[in-house]
Amino acid sequence: MLKAAVVGVGAIGQNHARVWRGVSGVDFVGVVDSDPTAATRVGTYNNVPAFTSLEALLEKVKPDVVSVCVPTSLHYETGLKLLDANIHVLMEKPIASSLEQGEALVAKAKDKGIVLAVGHIERFNPAVMELRRRLREGMAGRIYKVLAQRLSPYPPRIRDAGVVIDLASHDIDLMRYLVSEPITRLVGETLQGINSDREDMFDGLLRFQGGALGVLDVNWMTPTKVRRLTVTGARGLFECNLLSQELFFYENESAPSQWDALSVLRGVTEGNVLGIRIQRHEPLAAEINDFVGAVRDGRAPTVTGEDGLETLRIALAFVQSGKDGTPVHYGQPVAPR
Ligand SMILES: NC(=O)c1ccc[n+]([C@@H]2O[C@H](COP(=O)([O-])OP(=O)(O)OC[C@H]3O[C@@H](n4cnc5c(N)ncnc54)[C@H](O)[C@@H]3O)[C@@H](O)[C@H]2O)c1
Numbered sequence: 001m002l003k004a005a006v007v008g009v010g011a012i013g014q015n016h017a018r019v020w021r022g023v024s025g026v027d028f029v030g031v032v033d034s035d036p037t038a039a040t041r042v043g044t045y046n047n048v049p050a051f052t053s054l055e056a057l058l059e060k061v062k063p064d065v066v067s068v069c070v071p072t073s074l075h076y077e078t079g080l081k082l083l084d085a086n087i088h089v090l091m092e093k094p095i096a097s098s099l100e101q102g103e104a105l106v107a108k109a110k111d112k113g114i115v116l117a118v119g120h121i122e123r124f125n126p127a128v129m130e131l132r133r134r135l136r137e138g139m140a141g142r143i144y145k146v147l148a149q150r151l152s153p154y155p156p157r158i159r160d161a162g163v164v165i166d167l168a169s170h171d172i173d174l175m176r177y178l179v180s181e182p183i184t185r186l187v188g189e190t191l192q193g194i195n196s197d198r199e200d201m202f203d204g205l206l207r208f209q210g211g212a213l214g215v216l217d218v219n220w221m222t223p224t225k226v227r228r229l230t231v232t233g234a235r236g237l238f239e240c241n242l243l244s245q246e247l248f249f250y251e252n253e254s255a256p257s258q259w260d261a262l263s264v265l266r267g268v269t270e271g272n273v274l275g276i277r278i279q280r281h282e283p284l285a286a287e288i289n290d291f292v293g294a295v296r297d298g299r300a301p302t303v304t305g306e307d308g309l310e311t312l313r314i315a316l317a318f319v320q321s322g323k324d325g326t327p328v329h330y331g332q333p334v335a336p337r
Contacts (some may be wrong), residue, residue: 001025002295005063007078009042011157012092013069019285020067021046023146023292029061043278054078058085059223061292065118067288068092076101079116083108088148090113090291094169094315095308102105102312117291117301118308121172126278127245131231132178134249134276141232141255145213146175151222154195162198164190164319165312168218168323172318173303173311174229175216181208183314185329189323190318194221204318216318236271237324247276 002025006016009031020028030049033039043050051057058081065088068078076096082089083105088231095118096102110118122128135143148171158166176183186206188200227242234256239248253271287302294301298310 001027002065003027003029003031003061003063003294004065004067004146004286005057006013006042006067006069007057007082008068008070008074008092009033009038010069012067014042014045014285014287015065016067016069016090017042017046017048017205019071019282019288021048022252022285024100026065026292029063030057032057036304044145049144051066054081065090065115071158071160072165073097074170076105079105079322080108081089083112083114083116086112086114088291090117090119090288091305091308092119092229093121093173093308094118094161094165095305096311096312097165099309099313099316102305106309109305115294115295115301116305117287118284118303118305119171119287119288120177120308120309120311121171121244121283121302123177123183124283124290125242126176126283126286127240127242127247128178128229130247130276131229131240134238135231135233136180139235139249140231140238140311141235143179143210143212143231143233145230145232146178146213147215147228147232148174148217148327149226149228150216150218151224151226152220153223153225154200155219156195159196162192162196162200162202162217162319163220164188164199164202164315164322167220168202168204168216168264168318169311169315170316171218171229173307175206175214176307176314178231179210179214181210182313183207183214184209185327185328186314186321187235188318188321191221192322199319199322202318202322205319206314245278245280249274249276264294 039050188204192202201219206214251271252268
């Protein structure tokens with residue numbers, strides 16, 4: 001039986017602990033938090049031993065798999081210690097604070113043949129899973145644009161990452177997952193220093209190799225929580241509410257009726273609106289089960305270390321673009337359409 005533990009049991013880590021407790025075929029063996037009150041509270045709640053250091057966990061209950069849920073600036077050192085001890089790691093997003101750190105983690109996991117998954121949780125949102133399935137079937141036809149809105153009130157506990165790295169990384173990963181093409185150029189605008197000493201407000205624009213656009217509107221300056229994703233295609237518009245796990249399709253009546261007949265689009269008119277039935281589940285439980293499956297079956301997890309690294313690369317490029325006021329190009333720029 002696999003032995004599992006959680007390191008860092010704050011806002012998200014306590015949810016990892018709750019989920020791990022119920023994973024079948026897994027023995028949940030302990031939690032770690034440098035704050036003894038948090039460690040004891042979550043340990044007691046889940047009926048597992050609580051430790052105040054990673055070293056104590058490794059010494060007393062050597063786990064096989066660990067969720068790393070410490071603040072982002074500690075992902076690297078925590079992850080490296082675990083990988084060095086041959087322990088499979090589910091790293092909360094983002095993979096690390098810098099590309100060098102992320103690359104070192106990916107290289108270490110590869111070298112040791114250990115699973116390193118990254119917690120880009122929206123891939124496990126059932127509405128996203130259904131959206132991706134339908135996009136792949138061609139229901140929207142050619143994808144022209146993906147728009148992501150992620151607006152929140154300010155979280156004072158996040159002190160080591162700005163809104164691009166902390167929040168927009170979810171949407172960058174989602175766009176990469178849905179479009180499945182390299183990003184060839186991007187430009188970002190940020191407002192900094194309003195609530196934190198990093199970016200608080202972010203608007204970004206990117207282009208995929210095949211020509212599709214990605215638009216990101218992300219901030220923690222909004223007194224309500226919005227998580228909205230739309231995909232505009234030749235055959236219509238998907239609208240996804242990531243919070244309520246709802247998915248709608250607004251059909252373009254002017255598009256040719258056969259999904260595979262990607263012929264010339266003659267116009268856009270309002271057609272039927274379809275509410276798509278979603279079998280709801282908890283994304284975190286699906287993410288953790290996917291990680292366990294990867295460890296057991298020796299396969300890649302749905303979000304690999306390389307995925308986490310690429311998403312961080314794009315996020316850092318957006319931050320730099322916002323600072324410099326210049327676009328970033330990767331390789332050959334695509335011809336404008
Ligand atoms: N996937 C998601 O949707 C999601 C949501 C929230 C946070 N996160 C990520 O999870 C991470 C944690 O975020 P959070 O919001 O839970 O933060 P948090 O501050 O609420 O929790 C972090 C916990 O780690 C503990 N900690 C700090 N240093 C430690 C150390 N050296 N060893 C052990 N424990 C230590 C803290 O005491 C705290 O309890 C961040 O990287 C964040 O980006 C992901």
